Each structure stands twice: as C-alpha cells, then as structure tokens.
C-alpha cells in the first residue's frame with residue numbers, strides 16, 4: 123500500500139494559529155501547478171512497482187484549485203502510476219469554497235473523500251482564528267456535500283482556544299455528531315512561534331489555556347465520540363467502522379509515500395526527503411531541472427526505530443514486539459522491554475498479544491511516553 127500526497131500551498135487568508143507552508147498570493151498558481159506536473163514526471167521511479175492506494179490533496183487549501191488544475195494532476199498520476207481502481211482520493215477543502223458548483227466539479231473528478239477544515243461552529247472564535255468562513259458555512263458546507271452524494275467526509279475541529287470550555291466543547295461535539303459525518307480529526311490548539319497567535323502570546327496579548335482544561339476536553343471528546351460509534355484509532359482521529367483515513371493510516375503504519383509540491387515530505391523505507399518550503403524556489407528549481415528542490419536524509423536504524431515508536435504508539439494498532447524483533451537488532455527489543463514495564467505498572471500502557479497500546483490515562487501522555495521509549 124503506497125500513497126501520494128500533493129501539497130497545494132495557497133490560502134485565501136492566513137489563519138492566526140497556522141504554521142503550515144502556504145502563500146496568500148495566488149499569482150503563481152499556474153506556474154506552481156505546472157511545476158507539480160513536472161515533479162510527477164521527475165519522481166516516476168520513487169515508488170517502483172508499488173500500487174497507489176491513496177492520493178491526498180493537502181495544503182494550504184486545495185479547494186482553491188480549479189477543476190482543470192485538479193484534473194491535470196490526477197490525469198498525469200493515473201497515466202504514470204499504477205493507481206488502484208478503488209483508491210481513496212481525498213481533497214482538503216474549506217467550507218467557503220464548497221459551493222454547489224464546486225461540489226459538482228469534485229464529483230466529476232471522482233474525488234471520493236472530502237476533508238472539510240471547519241474547525242469551529244462559533245462565529246466569534248472563527249473570527250479570532252481569522253478563518254475565511256462563517257459558523258453557518260461550517261455546518262451548511264457539510265450538508266451540501268452530503269446532498270451532493272459525498273459520504274466519506276471528515277471534519278477538522280480545534281479545541282483549547284480561549285473561547286472553549288467544557289460546556290461549549292460538549293455543544294461543539296454534539297453538533298459535529300449531529301452532522302453524521304463518519305470521521306472527525308480534532309487537534310488541541312498549539313501556539314506556534316512564527317504565527318500571529320505566537321506573536322500575540324509573546325507580547326502577552328493572548329494567554330494559553332491551561333493543560334488541565336485541554337485534557338478534560340480531550341477526555342470528553344473520547345467519551346462522547348466513542349458513545350456515538352466512533353473508534354478512537356489515532357490520538358487525534360476518530361472514524362466509524364470502514365471510514366478510517368487510509369492515507370494517514372499508511373503513514374502511521376510506516377508504508378512508503380511520495381510527496382509532491384513545496385514542503386511535501388516523501389518516505390522510502392530507509393530514506394526521507396522533503397521539498398523546499400518556498401513556492402518561487404520550488405518553481406525555479408523544477409524549471410532548471412535542478413535537484414536543489416529537495417533535501418534528503420538516510421535514516422539510521424535508531425531513527426527508524428524512534429519513528430516506529432512515535433507513530434505506532436499513537437494508534438490502536440500499537441507497538442508490536444515481533445515487528446521490533448524482525449526489523450531491528452536485538453538490543454532494541456531488549457531495551458524496549460525494559461523500559462515499557464514502568465508504563466505497564468503505571469497503567470498508561472497495556473499489552474495484549476505482544477502489542478502495546480496506550481490506555482486512556484496514557485493517551486494524555488502519549489508524546490512523553492514515546493520520547494521515553496526512544497532508543
């Protein structure tokens with residue numbers, strides 16, 4: 123199972139919390155799409171003999187692309203790669219872009235999974251985040267997509283801003299459940315240094331919500347969503363049976379993937395590479411046929427092990443001892459078994475059939491436990 127990720131680095135406006143790579147100037151959109159088409163040609167041997175099971179348009183805001191632009195990218199991928207007939211094709215979109223016409227286009231393009239970044243149903247909070255859509259559009263976009271026949275929809279929600287408390291979060295979750303989407307991704311708001319929010323925090327115009335409140339909201343989310351048939355299959359992701367994200371699950375299971383577009387990452391089993399996070403340079407290097415558009419590192423055994431721990435501990439598939447024994451030298455399994463005992467004792471990790479997963483208590487400490495287990 124392999125996947126292809128395409129990064130579309132444009133947004134209508136900059137959300138105040140976001141540190142992804144994007145530009146709010148769309149003037150290079152044509153040239154950038156051309157460069158992505160060139161990169162598709164150039165990278166033809168990156169996933170040799172692999173069947174492509176997932177294609178994911180992320181960003182940025184891929185719903186800013188025209189039908190023709192998305193078609194050109196998909197057409198080239200289908201022509202040059204062995205894309206499975208029932209591949210999962212996801213496109214991230216913002217609620218304000220999902221007009222009836224846009225949804226018709228996406229249907230024609232055979233996009234079969236929509237990831238709608240609605241983030242909140244609260245008008246004041248959306249304005250504070252500098253989102254480009256209204257609270258009304260958060261809801262209506264999902265309903266419009268469902269009316270157009272999109273079944274496989276995921277929505278993004280953010281919790282932990284100064285506007286959220288346990289009472290308002292319960293209402294948000296109930297609204298999300300009522301929308302009857304089969305998948306929800308939800309993230310605790312983090313204050314990133316190079317963002318407007320990061321700046322405001324630094325000059326004390328904004329304060330961070332305390333960890334205890336965020337933890338309460340996180341646990342409430344698990345409880346409410348699990349009572350409504352959602353499976354908590356990764357720390358930030360909940361899906362109903364049959365609706366887990368195949369694309370992201372592949373990342374977490376260590377499958378290979380090709381990343382196209384500025385800032386996109388690719389993984390090849392033993393090496394990782396990432397494209398330059400600069401639209402002009404990306405376009406320039408591809409035009410010049412220069413390899414300067416990416417950097418590459420060969421992963422050491424320790425790096426591969428740490429990556430495995432970090433990604434698998436966050437999922438319901440967990441860390442498997444036999445996998446460690448098969449893929450790493452015997453010291454890794456020995457050290458892992460020594461270190462994990464403490465977490466089993468603390469009841470933050472549980473073990474069944476040589477597979478170690480986080481308990482509810484452990485989910486609150488996922489990053490800390492993973493870094494303690496690093497080689």
Ligand code: SF4
Nearest residue numbers: 133136137140181182
């Ligand atoms: S639309 Fe998405 S990628 Fe663009 S600035 Fe907002 S959060 Fe970031």
